[in-house]
Amino acid sequence: MKITQAFTFESAHRLPHVPETHKCHRMHGHSYRVELQLEGPVDPHTGFVIDFFEVEAIFGPLLTQLDHHCLNEIEGLENPTAENIAVWIWERIKPNLPQTSSVKVFETPHCWAEYEG
Structure with missing residues (x-):
């Protein structure tokens, strides 16, 4: 079974490794959406792969790090492309x-x- 839980956050960033003429070189913001897909057997007792509230509790601290922050200032996200953010979260x-x-x-x-992965 596959389940997905989505989260949203607002953040600013700039892409330091694109040409200065690229509009993403300048500071700007996004309304990001993150989808975590989980896969596993359904527990016959609970009926869940995992309780969505548990997913929320585990992801919550990361969400707090990202929401309303400048992503470039977060360790490991100095070049905060969507690709790098996905790997960082993973x-x-x-x-x-x-x-x-x-x-x-x-x-x-x-x-x-x-x-x-």
């Missing part, structure tokens, strides 16, 4: 949420990065 969430099978990071409703 590396921090997978040890505590081993059922994680993918992390999607949406910069806009029309573009995202997906990381599967």
Whole structure:
């Protein structure tokens, strides 16, 4: 079974490794959406792969680090592309949420990065 829980956060960033003429070189913000997909057997007693409240509790501290912050100032996100944010989340969430099978990071409703480890 696969389940997905989505979270949103607001953050500013700039991409330091693009040309100065690239609009993303300047500081700007996004309304990010993160989707954590988890995979595993359904517990016959609870009916869950994992309780969504447990996912929320585990991801909550990371969400707090990201929300309303400048991503470039977070250790490991000095170049905060959607791809790098997805990997950063994966590396921090997978040890505590081993059922994680993918992390999607949406910069806009029309573009995202997906990381599967």
